[in-house]
Each structure stands twice: as structure tokens, then as C-alpha cells.
Amino acid sequence: MSITCGIDWAEAHHDVAVSDEHGRILARRRIGADLGLQRAPRAARRALRRTGHCPGRDRDGKNLLVTALQHAGFDVYASNPRAGPVTGYATGRPGRSPTQATQPCLAGILRTDRHLHRPLPQIIEEALGIKAAARQHQEAIWALHQTISRLRAVLLEFYPQALVAFPKLKHHAAMAALAAAPTPDAGMRLSKRKIISLLRGCGRRNDPVLVDQIHRDLRTAALRQPEPVEAALGVTVSGLIEIITAMLRTVAALEKHLTSTFAEHSLAPVLPSAPGLGPILASRVLAEIGDDPERFSSANGLCAFAGTAPGDPSRSLPLCQGT
Structure with a gap:
């Protein structure tokens, strides 16, 4: 007997449903996020041990339960319950909430459309x-x-002179000057000597033209908000x-960590060779994409996964198709 298991994960709990090859629900249970599969139905644990297939709603495998299943050696299939036929199934059953119908639908998707x-x-x-x-960066x-x-947006409300003086707010000079003069009154009181000191503090050279430009822009007359x-x-x-x-x-800090970590990977000499x-x-x-060399059987499959396959406007189909 072929058994499939659908898991709809959430922040505080996971909903599990187990179905047979005919789509009949054998068991369903809500398990806590802290205990994982220890409190799952025995049919679900038997199904996982027997088939090794578990469809989940996680799109990219960041969920702890999905990570635990992968580390245990199971094949996890990701499916979005809000897309395509899942939404119609989950919302088209009278008397049942979408959450109640999601897990059986996930199991059914894997049972009929695993390929x-x-x-x-x-x-x-x-x-x-x-x-x-990389994702946190x-x-x-x-x-x-x-x-x-x-x-x-806040500066536009009361301090447009600052945006004229510092069009690129990300620069260290802009951060230093606005920290010292966060209001129009403070900007007008900012002297050239103070501006030079601020620029030196953030590593900028003493440029008289830049100092004069900042000093002039911050003192430009403009409309004012009440004090x-x-x-x-x-x-x-x-x-x-x-x-x-x-x-x-x-x-x-993330960029430094990412660079040093990537340098130790076996694909570090290969991937940067791409233009x-x-x-x-x-x-x-x-x-x-991952580092599994068996994930894609052809270059066309990688192009289709990455969404870079060229299209044919006359057919509305991608030219590159593959797995």
C-alpha cells in the first residue's frame, strides 16, 4: 500500500494528514513545533519510514521540521497551498476551513502529481x-x-535642505552630518569647522568645495514646520x-562572513568564473541552486528552474524546458 503524508506547518504547530493510494485519510493530527514528529500519528511515522516522501508547504526549506526531515534522510516535496488547485480545494469544501483542508490536499498532490x-x-x-x-545578507x-x-520621507516633511546637501543618505558623511544636525535649526548652526571635523571623522578628505556646498545647502531658506x-x-x-x-x-559583518565561508566551499573556484x-x-x-550535482539532468532544467529560459512570443512557451 502506498501512503503519502501532507504537513501544513505554522509557527506554533504543524498539521499532519496521512492518506492511502485511493485518497482516503488514514490519520490526522496537530503536533507541536517543539516535539516535531514524536507526537505525529503512528500511521504518519510508518508512512515516512516506508516511503520516505513528505510534501510540505514550505517553499524553501527554512522550517525546522522540514530541515529535520531532510537530515533524517527523507525526500521532502515543497508545495504552496495558496497556489493553483490547492486554494480551490481548500476553500471549495462547505463547512471546512482552508486550514482543515490543506493537509489532505498536500498529500493528494504528492499522490497524483508527484512527477x-x-x-x-x-x-x-x-x-x-x-x-x-546569503539570504540574511x-x-x-x-x-x-x-x-x-x-x-x-521624514526629511521631506520638515528638512528638505538635508536632501539637497546629501542626495545619497547612505554615505557615511551624510550619516555623520545628520547625526550632528538632525533639525533645520541645528543645520543652520553647523559651522564650516564642524563640517570639516565630521568629514575627517568618517574618512573623507578636506575638500573646501564640498565643505562650502554642504554649509550653503544647509543654510538655504525653505518652508518650516512649527517648532x-x-x-x-x-x-x-x-x-x-x-x-x-x-x-x-x-x-x-554578514558580507565578511559570507565571503570567508564561501571561499572554503568546493565550488568557490567554479562559480565566480562566470562573468x-x-x-x-x-x-x-x-x-x-544548491551544490547537488544530480539535481538537474540538463542545462535546460537549470535554466527553467532559474527562470532564465528564453521564450517564444508566438507560442508563449519557454524554449528551454527540462528537469
């Missing part, structure tokens, strides 16, 4: 560390850019600058 899904790759621990560092950069955009509003927004600017400074240090790939981008490629 259309790719199991999560088996990646060595060194590559898993590179994958974690990328997410840290995204968060940094979002915070800088928020700082720009209480400027004081409140000035506190916000100071806080955002402290956050951005800490985030810049975090991004630099345009340095250590950071090569690490991201390794994180998304």
Missing part, C-alpha cells in the same frame, strides 16, 4: 551555512534600503540614523 514536483535538494552543511548567510540590504527610504513638529521629527531622524548605522555594520559573479553573487547562486 510534476521537484523534491528539495540535499545540501551539505557547509552550503547550508552559505545559504543562510540580502534581507539585511533590503531592510537597510527600506529604512533609508523612511528617513528620506514642536521639528523637535519631534528631529528625534525620529536621530533614531533612524542610529538604526541605519547599526544596519550598515551588520551588512558589512559578473563575485563572491557575494556567487554565494547567492549557490544558496538558491
